[in-house]
Amino acid sequence: MAYSSAQISFSLVVYNHSYESIHELVQTVLDFENTHSLFLIDNSPKDKISVNLPVHNKLKYIFNNQNLGYGKAHNVAIKRILNSTDYHLVLNPDIVFEGKALHQMLLFLEQQPNIGLLMPKVLYGNGEIQYLCKLFPTPFDLIMRRFIPGFLKNKLQARLNQYELKHKNYDAQMEVPNLSGCFMLLRVEVLKIVGLFDEQFFMYLEDTDLSRRINMQFQTIYYPQVSIVHQYEKGSYKSLKLLKYHVVSAFRYFNKYGWFLDTVRTTINKRMAS
Numbered sequence: 001m002a003y004s005s006a007q008i009s010f011s012l013v014v015y016n017h018s019y020e021s022i023h024e025l026v027q028t029v030l031d032f033e034n035t036h037s038l039f040l041i042d043n044s045p046k047d048k049i050s051v052n053l054p055v056h057n058k059l060k061y062i063f064n065n066q067n068l069g070y071g072k073a074h075n076v077a078i079k080r081i082l083n084s085t086d087y088h089l090v091l092n093p094d095i096v097f098e099g100k101a102l103h104q105m106l107l108f109l110e111q112q113p114n115i116g117l118l119m120p121k122v123l124y125g126n127g128e129i130q131y132l133c134k135l136f137p138t139p140f141d142l143i144m145r146r147f148i149p150g151f152l153k154n155k156l157q158a159r160l161n162q163y164e165l166k167h168k169n170y171d172a173q174m175e176v177p178n179l180s181g182c183f184m185l186l187r188v189e190v191l192k193i194v195g196l197f198d199e200q201f202f203m204y205l206e207d208t209d210l211s212r213r214i215n216m217q218f219q220t221i222y223y224p225q226v227s228i229v230h231q232y233e234k235g236s237y238k239s240l241k242l243l244k245y246h247v248v249s250a251f252r253y254f255n256k257y258g259w260f261l262d263t264v265r266t267t268i269n270k271r272m273a274s
Contacts (some may be wrong), residue, residue: 008087078191115187
């Protein structure tokens, strides 16, 4: 297998995580040959993990002493590598991947210079696929996914399936306007053009916003030739505090792009629906 020589940086945002819970991911990144740097951004109220971190010249630990939110915390890292690396990978702490898969993604990106964002196939721990390719949301889509009771949601399953692009072939490469923030492989030169995460989104929809801005000028690609594992938990379904963040972010997203009159959403979603 050919290997890429591109330099890549990583950012990982943690909040009250133990080092044991991220140890495997940290080691995978540090062992990867092309790693320029790994930024471990700690939004926790207390520093509980730095004492357990390995001593490594590529590992940069930043304790914020406050919860900056997801996008703003990742921006702390991204701002430091804008003139240093070719690609940047935004990671969730519950991701598992192999170096050879990342090499394959980097090689693909080098052959496709118009791609600004790449996401691989994402699986649950049991091997089932996660449907993380989405349309741009309407207010109804977000309300339906979060608040409509199960017995009614079943009647609206066709609409939900369309939003999650389940009618598409998840084994085929495709351009998708809205990709998940759990694993965002980003071209740094594109970030210089479209900007970083919008820090008005404390948590949730910051990935949709960034995907959208990239998609307006570059390609945002779902690449199922390789897969990763995401130990996904729907936090906003279990915590009222996280639910509040989700609702606030939704209001900010629709205030930014339009609640019911969003011509970009209408045009792109219509194209993707076929």
